[in-house]
Amino acid sequence: MAAALELRCWGGDWGLPSVHSESLVVLAYSKFSGAKLTVCPIDWTWKTITASVPELLCGDAVVQEPAQILHFLRKQRFNADYELTARQGADTMAYIALLEEKLRPALLHTFWVDAENYSNLTRPWFASRSPFPLNFVVPSRQASAALSRILVTKGEAPLHRISEVEGKIYSDAKECLNLLSYRLGKTKYFFGNSPSSLDAFVFGFLAPLFKATLPSSTLQSHLKQLDNLTHFCDNILAVYFSAQNPSLPPPVQETMDANLQKLTQLVNKESNLIEKMDDNLRGSPQHKTHRAESRARVSTVTD
Known part of the structure; x- marks a missing residue:
């Protein structure tokens, strides 16, 4: 008998099963591949200070990072990419790298560095999900990590301060969204009628930006102008995360x-x-x- 799969991740809000991009990637892929996960939100636990989420537990195995978790699920025969050609597999890797390089820094800045969004949305949300005294520690720690990551990846000379790189990261992010919109076109998913790991990554990155009630975000406004990407997010939520809309019809038998x-x-x-x-x-x-x-x-x- 196969060991049970348990996923630890941040909880949901804003109409999403999780507000955390990396957790959303794994949750979406598990739906696409048919993997049955027991989801355990880390909200209101001491694990918020030390745990790296998402974290998949299967027997004695503990797997972290979305790419590693998806690889582990494929080894367990939960594979949403089995119909992809070699060319499509290469395209998947290229677009995921694009998301990491061009879009992630802007998302980190939007939620964790932008003062208005952080004060009015991000910090209150994460503080409310963490017990005292972690409600003071968790948000500030996450914000510091986000700022450090942006500066390490985007703060090349002569741009050394966050105010100097803002324009660059948002310009790159909008270009990335335009490329994704062009690649998706009028199709339901990126490689036809069945979702794959690329769809999971794009959904995980875009859905929080699309659904969060952000006081200030030019990037969110830009995303909402790209109708095919917003319909893409809504479709996945409706088909795979809505109890009223089961993802698959009943088998013929x-x-x-x-x-x-x-x-x-x-x-x-x-x-x-x-x-x-x-x-x-x-x-x-x-x-x-x-x-x-x-x-x-x-x-x-x-x-």
């Missing part, structure tokens, strides 16, 4: 079994009716003729 069950119930009901009529008509001259006709009807239904 289940439909056949349901029809057979209904037919059996109909036959049993008719048989019970026949027995009651037999009791009422027993002894009458018409009894034998009526019984024979009723039995013939039941035989026709069951054939």
Whole structure:
């Protein structure tokens, strides 16, 4: 028996199963590949100070980072990319690298560095999900990590301060969104009618930016002008994360079994009716003729 899969991640809000991009990537891919995960939000626990999420537990194995978790799930035969060609696989790696290089710095700045967004949305949300005294520590620690990552990756000479790199990172992010919109075009997913790991990454990066109520964000405004990307996010939420819209139709065999069950119930009901009529008509001259006709009807239904 395969070991159970447990995913630790930040919890959901804003109509999303998680507000955390990396956690959303794993959650979406698990839906696409059919992996059954037990989701354990780390909200209100001491793990918020030390845990690196998302974190997948399977028996004695502990896997972190979305790319590593997706690789682990593929080894467990949960593969959403099995129909991709070699060219599409290469394109997937290229676009994920583009997301990391061009879009992630702008997302970090939008949620963690922009003073208005941080004060009014990000810090209150994460503080409310962490117990005292971590409600003071967790948001500031996350913000410091975001700022450091932006400066390390984008603060090349002569741009050394965050105010000097803002224009560059948002220009790169808008260019990335335009490229994604052009690549998606009018298709449902990036490689046809079935979602793949690239769709999981794009959804994980875009959905929080699209759904969060940000007081200040030119990047969010730009995303909302790209209708195919916003429809892409809404479609995945509706198909894979809505209880009212199951992602897959019932299997054909289940439909056949349901029809057979209904037919059996109909036959049993008719048989019970026949027995009651037999009791009422027993002894009458018409009894034998009526019984024979009723039995013939039941035989026709069951054939």
